[in-house]
Amino acid sequence: MNPVTRRKFMTGGLVAAGGVAGLAVADRLAKRYGLLPPDSGELYGAGATLTYAAQRLLTTHSLAREFAKSQISEKPFANAVAPGNVEFKQHEAAGFADWKLTVEGMVARPTVFSMSDLKAMPVKSQVTEIACEEGWSYVAEWMGTPLAGVLNEVGVLPEARYMVYWSMDKNWWDSVDMGDALHPQTLLAMGMNDGALPVPFGGPLRLRVSRQLGYKSVKYITRLTFTDTMRGVGGPPGKMPEYSYSWFAGI
């Protein structure tokens, strides 16, 4: 054997040992500082974890780009996904007057909010772009109440790590971490472009998560659940089973 390879072998061994030790340390730190997304243990968990950890370390306090009103897209687009169930149709016929938002789980004061309760809360309007994972996008003005204010009223417990939000469409729900739930641009949107939020765009109530792709902005919200684990929520990985998109959609 060529003697040089022995030196190389030893250097390589040291580098490998250092790498393994480094990974172990990184794993501990990631767990400790909440840098592991719920899908970190899945097939593509390494990439998903790198993305989520990098975003949380570097961009936690950033604000999504806001636009001038003149940049609002004249022709927005919405996937036609209004829930076909009778309950939704009845709400729609009644002008959504009885729509309720239930807040439960790890909160000090579980509360049911009516639409008029939510409309009485501070109003915020912001012009942001919503981009679908498919590639298309539009810029719109979203009006609603910052979710952080609602969370303040119910008193989210410090051990809560995720917020799961449920649509009236039974198979549609998603979740974000507390960083995005409390983010100043996360809105319970009730209006769009100077009018009420149209049904195709999520009316009467849509969660608008401004720094993530469109699929995180779930339409027809009826319930918020606070939890410290995504295990057992909806399905084993804590994700909508039919899509299997990555949990963190800030990419």
Add this chain to the structure above:
Amino acid sequence: MTERVAARRHAGVVRVTHWLIALAFVALLVTGVEILLSHPRFYWGEAGNVNMRPLFTLPVPSSRDTVPTGYKYVLPDQNGWSRYLHFEAAWVVVLCGLVYGVWGFLSGHFRRELFSGAQGGRLRFREVVGKSLRWEPVEDEGAYNVAQRWSYVGVIFGLIPLMIWTGLAMSPSFTAAAPWSVELLGGRQSARTIHFFATWVLVLFVMAHVAMVVHAGLRKKMRGMITGGAAVAEGPLRIEEQV
């Protein structure tokens, strides 16, 4: 002779990062096409959707029934694993690129092998391209000939950074932290369109690169990039000290 052999060896860093990036490139291309099929329309500026006028539309079917394509069928949605793998492979490129980039500067690899016009050989760019197109052997001094140096510099310092930049410019969280990254490109949809065209340039580079490797001797060049030793036959000529 020994000197020459040593100069022609690819360093371990080059070999490992080369093959990891090559693997990641295949994954990125396949998943990129897959993601693209969910909206095979391109726009310029900030926003774009099926209600807006496209810059151009690809004549391919789509994996979404909301996109008018002219085809009567809809392809299956493969975006879940495609997007996961696309970003995982992108991380491989970024991390390998960082290792290779830092090493390349510190070790003098870039200075010696990529930016040294003086000692890089005697053939001119046109001569190298002409010989290659006529499938004639290109014998030149130095590690890389002038056409290789130009294309490698262009890909390493131009195209791959542009791919990463235009990719990041489509990330809503990244652009929140660095709005200039998308504004400089003219908007989110412009970034997506540039990402698409840059892919084609990269594919053309890889095709030319593979053709040149075949031209220069597939076995020899593959051995050089895998084991690093370009001259097994000259083995006995090597004199190396015991460590």
